[in-house]
Amino acid sequence: MIPKEPRPKLPEDIQAPPVPPEALQGDKAGSAGEANPPIYVLRLYVANHTPKSVAALANLKVICEEHLAGRYQLEVIDLLENPQLARSDQILAIPTLVLELPLPMRKIIGDLSNTERVLVGLDLLSK
């Protein structure tokens, strides 16, 4: 129902440079100094490019670059393109950020403007 052409920022554009898991294994980007810092696999569910979705993506990018630089994977899913995923992935709210790994799986809903809450959700606050 919404035309697909006007995309101000494609999700791919914002996506962090893909880091191969092998590379992450090797302690290269670990600022915390741990031997094996966990890889963060994140998925952001949006519905087209509503202001909230765009804001969420921008906020997420900032947070990830700041706290998880080089050790995260982010996939952006547009539910309007794949509506069946809403059911299979149990998505209600938009935007929803799903933390697939490390376990346990967690969901953060909202435009991620409250950084502290996001960090709580990602279990990064203590670090």
Next chain:
Amino acid sequence: MEKSRKQLLKTPTGIRGLDEITGGGLPQGRPTLICGGAGCGKTLLAMEFLVRGVTQYDEPGVFMAFEETAEDLTENVISLGFDLKDLVARKKIVLDYVYLDPGVMVESGDYDLEGLFIRLGEAIDSIGAKRVVLDTIEALFSSLANQNILRAELRRLFRWLKDKGVTAIITGERGEASLTRQGLEEYVSDCVIFLDHRVVEQISSRRLRVIKYRGSTHGTNEYPFLIDEDGFSVLPVTSLGLQQIATSERISTGVPRLDAMLGGEGFFRGSTVLVSGTAGTGKTSLAVIFAVAACMRGERALFFTFEESPSQIMRNMRSIGIDLEPWVQKGLLEFHANRPSFAGFEMHIATISKAIKAFHPQVVVFDPLTSFFIGDNENEIKAMVMRLIDLLIMNKCTALFTSLILSGSTPEHSQVHVASLIDTWLSLRDIEFGGERNRGIYVLKSRGMAHSNQIREFLLTDHGVELRDVYVGPSGVLTGSARLVQEAQEKAATMLHNQEGERRQIELERKRTTLEAQIATLRAEFAVQEIASIRMVGQELAEDNQLAQERVDMGFSRQADATQNHQKEGLS
């Protein structure tokens, strides 16, 4: 406002009774709120709405569950005969379980529920659904912290559902001060149905009420409903107007002389008969005979017994020469035995209603009706009986109720609350006289027919029921052996009377014989005299002739003339 024309369109639920109350179903293309306490049947009502939509109206549906998983739901309704697995496989129903776990959900900033919309929209479009159920959407309130967003989104959701043109059911838990905990009635205001599950005097009953139905008339009462192996059924029987068409067809009571008392032909078909009497006056026997008479006509009879088991009745009836076994085997007679206390009267009416719908009887017997009268509330009892009678009338059954009355009270008093609902009322009573207790029967009332005003003696013999005339004389009403004595006396008197007549007849005959003999004798005597007389007359005549001849001869000799002769003759 272009929707206002649509308000009259309704989507039938397919649920027994509900469509009658709502005048055709739920508002089409609009959401309906169903609220009630825990365990009152909200989910089931909603599920049946969907399943009936598929099976009866070919309208696919989406069930979005917030509390139970799809597996649980499927299992739960198998017992009601709904095969959700099959319906899901045939793409007639989509079951979507929305998993809510506040423990893994963190909120950060602004959001909306577009995901839910996309999800629901996808489900609706995938099967072309016309019906949607959201069960129980209020669960969202406990998992999402930002209530402002949630309320705004719910408002948007219900508007969106309307725009989609789906008929939706939204269930909601009953709240303390409002109909639902979260005040959903503010958002869904076209139709609100309230379910209630209450326990009164240890007997539970479920009730349904249409609180609101915009743009439509609806029954406003509380209607009892039932959840059983066939799903939901609401009993709107009190909504029946008094519009039934009365037939003038008559059916036999099974006792010829009782038929005779009722204008010669028995009860009206489709009427309601009450047989009241004190303990042991033969109410059940009369009821059984009525049922058997129906079986003999090839009709089906349904017998509800609330105090005896079917086998007990069968055994007892054998003692008066009635064998029920063949009728049961032929499928013309069916027994339903239940203790009255096993459920509320509503539940009984519901089971009765189901049994009637399944068996299609022409004749229904309730033995005894009084078992239900546990409470003291006459109005309530009357309302219940009225509902039962309406149900029977609707199904064109001739109903016979037996009713136990306490000895010492007159039947008119003890049954005052149902009396006005009854068409024909037979009263059985015991008559105590001369150290005996005998049964009497009379027709207390019978609408629309000339009926006997006499008391008959009611005899239970080894070949059924017999009615006898009671003796009414200077010494009062005589029954039993007193009647037999009276009959014997009358018989003796008659015999005596007959003998007297015969004797008189013989006497008369004898008199006639005697008289006739006398007449014969007299006749014979007379005949003899007659002959003698005739002979004498002849002799005298001959002598006279002789004399005259002699005179003529003498005259000749004296030479006298004939005249002188004649004068002499006259002088001599």
